[in-house]
Amino acid sequence: MIAQITPTDLPQWLQGQTDPVVLDVREPAEWQAASVQADGFTLVQLSMNEIPGRLAELDPQRPIACLCHHGARSQRVAQFLLQNGFENVVNIAGGIDAWSLQRDPGVPRY
Known part of the structure; x- marks a missing residue:
């Protein structure tokens, strides 16, 4: 099961992560x-369809929080990563839309 965190909870999740x-x-x-x-994190932008072909570019030892528009695509990617040896993976529930509402209203909603 993929852990869900909100954009508001992300700073707490980031604490203690390497x-x-x-x-x-x-x-x-x-x-x-x-x-x-x-x-407090590295932003990596890889569209969902690119992930399988570029999986080697991601380090399975690094903690990863997946983000999309509302949380569905990122949930699928997080599950894919877990199935491929990544252990510290979470999904940002509500995606960038929730990010704009909860964390940074300067991020445009679309």
């Missing part, structure tokens, strides 16, 4: 419409 990643799995046009600023 070199955490927020993996934004939306499409490039979505990244251009709205994006988060890396703050």
Whole structure:
């Protein structure tokens, strides 16, 4: 089962993590419409469809919080990562839409 965290809970999750990643799995046009600023984590943008072919670019030892628009795609990616040897993976519930509402209203909603 994939742990769910809210954007509000992300800073607490980041504490104690070594070199955490927020993996934004939306499409490039979505990244251009709205994006988060890396703050205590590395932001990696790989669309969901690219993940299987580029899995080797991700470090299974690093903690990863998956992000999409509302949380469904990132949930699927988080499950895929767990099935492929990644152990410290969570889903950001509500995605970037919740990020805008809960954490940073400067992030545009779309």
